[in-house]
Amino acid sequence: MKVTKKQPKPKGTQKSADSKAVQEPTSFHTEFSGSRRQNDEQDQDELSEILTEKPKAQGYPHLAHRIRNIPQEIVTSKWSPPSQQVQDQVREIFTYAMRSVIPTRRDERRGTEAEILLRQVVRKLERRVSRMLLPPNAKGMHFDLNQLLERNRILESHLTPATHANELLKKEIKRAELELADEKRNLAELETNLKSARLEQKKQDRPHPLLRLPKNFKIQGDGPEDIGLRPSTGTDMSVFDNFENPDPDLGHILEQLRRSLESMQANHDQVQGIDEAIKYAKVALDDVLFNHASSEQYDSL
Template structure:
């Protein structure tokens, strides 16, 4: 009855979604639709797992960068403290021991401490060896995960085809009651 209604609606030209497969009958095969849904869920699970791995790696690297930034801040603070200590020690020297080089040394120390500020605010550059090595390692991880996903992409379709072939063989060799008992449980 339902199939007659569908046929009459299709023949009358009522809007109906286009077929997704080679044959329109495949769109109404509930088992194939369920198998396709399971295959899509499996693929989604793999992609979500890969995404979780990338997010974990990102969190780890972010924590590492924050630790390095804290260490850099500590080094900058120590350098500024040392520069001010040297300036104070130079001022406390006896006038005969002070030279004009002390003023030049003061300028050099200022330049050395200000270089860290400039380097800290500079944009990231791929010429940095550590950053390049990190990017290369991260690219390797991403390529590896993509390769792993590609290896299992065709498996779900092959399993579905194998299952369909086994069911077709059982259907042709068994009686209907036996077939339903085995396949449907």
């Protein structure tokens, strides 16, 4: 504490000095209260950092965070500080938690560091227990260590089957996703094949270029009745047999003419059907070119 020598002051300032001397305890109390509030805020910040820090190891079951927003008016009016019994029960829980964590450290040095850190946290939590506000439905049984351990044992017995069921569900979901991916690939392949089949069917349904007629085309004088189309018949050679006593000069000519006509008839019978075969071959060749050649190649041919 720093001690300063009191200096003499004029009479006119004696009143102000007295009033200042009276106010010194008040300022000391205010300074002490501010320091205490500052320490509380610092402890709260440190505890918030410790409690909100995410653990590195996530391989063990842990509770998920759940936040409920409660109005400050309800907390102030209906919540109350814990009783001494509840405070003792909470301290017992802190001690049990600290003792159950420290033996898990195999390294002695790390165990010592963990014990020091946990003791600091526990001391800060214990200082805040008396200043905590609990809801009206919170009872002493909620902080009883034996009941909490039994409750944890029951929850763990329920958690193990639920965890196994969750793993099975994850495997089923993964298997269903793989099957869905295979079905999607098969569906895409079927859609591609369907498009190809429709294009091929559309291509086959198109008329041959030789059969394509311009729009608004009308047959005018080109029908079978209009041109008098009729099947050809062979030459009747019996007309030459009706001549009686032909002219000697014409007899030789008629005989040569008969033989020529018979030869022509025989030649015609031999080549009969070749025209149809040629037409069929042309149509088949044109169909092959139409299906396999490009438009430029087809037009050039």
